[in-house]
Amino acid sequence: MAGAILSPYGIQQGAVIAAAQSNASATAGMVLGIVSMSLSVLSPLLFFACCFASLPLAFFGIIFSHIGYSNSKTSGVGNGQAVAGLVLNWLQLLMVFIPIMAFMGIGLFAAV
Numbered sequence: 630m631a632g633a634i635l636s637p638y639g640i641q642q643g644a645v646i647a648a649a650q651s652n653a654s655a656t657a658g659m660v661l662g663i664v665s666m667s668l669s670v671l672s673p674l675l676f677f678a679c680c681f682a683s684l685p686l687a688f689f690g691i692i693f694s695h696i697g698y699s700n701s702k703t704s705g706v707g708n709g710q711a712v713a714g715l716v717l718n719w720l721q722l723l724m725v726f727i728p729i730m731a732f733m734g735i736g737l738f739a740a741v
């Protein structure tokens with residue numbers, strides 16, 4: 630009778646408690662993506678000062694999301710969060726770098 634417990638109510642079987650798995654890297658990447666996009670949306674209200682904070686957040690969000698996606702392949706947990714983080718963070722970087730590249734292109738063509 631392994632796992633049996635004698636109590637005033639008779640013999641009871643021991644409860645098995647299973648810890649839920651989580652993918653902290655995928656969660657962190659998704660949260661950083663949400664915060665980074667939120668800062669970009671609010672940046673016109675804050676005189677575009679948020680762009681300086683949203684770029685590093687998006688960069689670290691990409692790193693965490695890639696790690697989380699890699700972990701989700703082995704553990705099977707957090708795939709959706711990792712993909713959401715990748716999409717949000719890459720979009721954030723593209724939203725910042727496309728205008729920079731366009732501005733640099735216009736500057737190059739104006740010099741010719």
